[in-house]
Amino acid sequence: MNNIYKNGVVILDFGSQYTQLIARRVRESNVFSEILSPETKLNEIINRNPAAIILSGGPSSIYEDDAPQFDVKILDSEFPILGICYGLHVMAQYGGGHVISDGKGEYGFTDIDIQIQKGLFSGISSSKVWMSHGDRVEKLPDGWQILAYSSNGIVAAMSNLDQTRVATQFHPEVHHTEEGLKVLSNFLFNIAKCSPSWTPINFIQEQVENIQSIVGEDNVLIGVSGGVDSTVVAALVHKAIGDRAKAVIIDHGLMRKNEVSECVTALESGLGINIEAHDESEIFFSKLEGVSDPEKKRKIIGNQFIFSFERIASEMNKMDYLAQGTLYPDVIESGISKGKSAHVIKSHHNVGGLPENMKFKLIEPLRDLFKDEVREVGRELGIPDKLVDRHPFPGPGLGVRVIGEITRERINILQEADKIYIDVLHEDGIYNEIWQAFCVLITVKTVGVMGDQRTYENLLGLRAVTSTDGMTADWFRMPSETLSKISNRIVNSVRGINRVVYDITSKPPGTIEWE
Numbered sequence: 279m280n281n282i283y284k285n286g287v288v289i290l291d292f293g294s295q296y297t298q299l300i301a302r303r304v305r306e307s308n309v310f311s312e313i314l315s316p317e318t319k320l321n322e323i324i325n326r327n328p329a330a331i332i333l334s335g336g337p338s339s340i341y342e343d344d345a346p347q348f349d350v351k352i353l354d355s356e357f358p359i360l361g362i363c364y365g366l367h368v369m370a371q372y373g374g375g376h377v378i379s380d381g382k383g384e385y386g387f388t389d390i391d392i393q394i395q396k397g398l399f400s401g402i403s404s405s406k407v408w409m410s411h412g413d414r415v416e417k418l419p420d421g422w423q424i425l426a427y428s429s430n431g432i433v434a435a436m437s438n439l440d441q442t443r444v445a446t447q448f449h450p451e452v453h454h455t456e457e458g459l460k461v462l463s464n465f466l467f468n469i470a471k472c473s474p475s476w477t478p479i480n481f482i483q484e485q486v487e488n489i490q491s492i493v494g495e496d497n498v499l500i501g502v503s504g505g506v507d508s509t510v511v512a513a514l515v516h517k518a519i520g521d522r523a524k525a526v527i528i529d530h531g532l533m534r535k536n537e538v539s540e541c542v543t544a545l546e547s548g549l550g551i552n553i554e555a556h557d558e559s560e561i562f563f564s565k566l567e568g569v570s571d572p573e574k575k576r577k578i579i580g581n582q583f584i585f586s587f588e589r590i591a592s593e594m595n596k597m598d599y600l601a602q603g604t605l606y607p608d609v610i611e612s613g614i615s616k617g618k619s620a621h622v623i624k625s626h627h628n629v630g631g632l633p634e635n636m637k638f639k640l641i642e643p644l645r646d647l648f649k650d651e652v653r654e655v656g657r658e659l660g661i662p663d664k665l666v667d668r669h670p671f672p673g674p675g676l677g678v679r680v681i682g683e684i685t686r687e688r689i690n691i692l693q694e695a696d697k698i699y700i701d702v703l704h705e706d707g708i709y710n711e712i713w714q715a716f717c718v719l720i721t722v723k724t725v726g727v728m729g730d731q732r733t734y735e736n737l738l739g740l741r742a743v744t745s746t747d748g749m750t751a752d753w754f755r756m757p758s759e760t761l762s763k764i765s766n767r768i769v770n771s772v773r774g775i776n777r778v779v780y781d782i783t784s785k786p787p788g789t790i791e792w793e
């Protein structure tokens with residue numbers, strides 16, 4: 279492992295809904311962090327060379343039979359450790375203290391009374407924190423001290439004497455904890471002596487060297503999609519190996535309107551990258567004929583995508599590597615992270631959907647990044663804001679936005695509606711407030727009236743969500759005038775749609791895409 283990854287933080291995930299937030303907050307302090315399974319052995323952690331360990335919160339009580347297992351040797355290791363919520367319970371109970379479950383939990387805002395203003399609480403003046411716990415510490419391990427009490431008299435933070443072991447009952451990672459970021463940075467820099475080397479410039483330098491050393495004199499094919507991730511990959515690989523980087527855009531027929539030509543222009547004229555567009559839509563549509571099941575559609579699109587690539591690559595000058603824009607949340611959500619055996623919710627095109635006998639060697643330079651980090655890297659690489667700020671677009675494209683069978687005609691309808699929707703969001707100046715906005719063609723017909731004619735056409739769903747990483751999301755409170763403009767324009771100008779509805783489901787329980 280190389281420099282920017284060194285002196286980072288390993289986060290053991292005990293199942294908290296906030297674990298990714300911990301990772302992001304640590305990275306906002308310019309320290310690398312990675313999420314691992316709570317069962318990771320101490321030796322494995324030592325091999326990764328971190329500066330510190332964070333034990334996350336979790337939904338369990340340490341007394342439950344199925345409470346997560348972990349390697350207790352970690353608690354006696356040389357690493358500084360911060361325990362958060364459940365992590366605090368683990369440190370208390372296994373350190374010789376005592377945790378009780380007596381129903382005196384705390385949920386939401388709480389004030390704390392700081393007892394020791396050094397180390398973890400150095401320079402902290404706000405007492406407002408966010409709690410979410412049922413169990414609490416009744417007795418500290420021998421030789422430990424209380425750093426803060428909550429206004430309910432509960433241990434809010436504790437540590438050993440030299441503060442190489444610290445733990446908070448509250449969640450410093452959530453923004454409701456007013457000085458949570460400062461608490462975390464006190465741990466990272468005062469206690470764990472982490473180095474703040476996780477920056478876009480360092481990342482680029484590191485990846486350029488990495489790509490050069492992996493690839494040697496070989497050529498790299500980059501599958502670009504018009505989205506920010508693959509554009510950043512193309513720019514990174516191009517920076518590393520110049521014209522031996524060849525970008526290919528496969529037009530599977532499921533792109534947004536004009537996306538292929540816009541992408542070619544941006545990469546070729548804007549960034550000087552070699553790019554070829556290949557129209558493969560015929561074969562995708564024929565393979566998708568008659569298929570309605572979402573998972574089957576995803577697999578077909580994902581597999582055909584690679585088959586097309588392999589064929590195109592074999593027709594080009596020797597291509598050994600394929601570079602893809604897989605991100606950290608994709609890795610986690612596809613359940614293949616070493617971090618946790620997350621449930622597979624959808625097989626993501628660029629991770630789980632790959633056929634096993636793939637002929638390429640794969641490089642995934644963004645595999646460790648969250649989306650906002652990709653955007654920062656993109657800006658640093660000189661990619662224009664318009665492209666960098668573009669909403670995410672899924673690998674299977676509009677294929678997961680036509681409910682039921684995919685046909686060219688349905689995709690055309692969706693493309694027209696989608697273009698109107700996105701144009702209006704730009705016109706009304708709200709595009710950048712939204713994480714992702716798109717239309718879904720619902721193959722249910724409803725009755726309408728236009729002129730004096732009865733219509734019987736498709737229903738269109740509008741989706742717009744706010745999010746920070748796509749893992750959770752809230753529906754965007756769209757101004758009603760904007761909604762009305764979008765609906766009027768679509769119904770009046772897109773043949774095949776006579777009714778528009780707005781999706782007001784958050785994630786969870788919904789997912790962002792409908793399929």
Ligand code: XMP
Nearest residue numbers: 626627628670671672673674748789790791
């Ligand atoms: P869901 O629908 O799972 O989406 O809440 C979360 C984010 O992931 C995107 N998404 C995908 N991206 N390949 C991708 O590259 C895929 O197969 C895929 N499926 C969903 C989705 O657009 C959202 O940003």
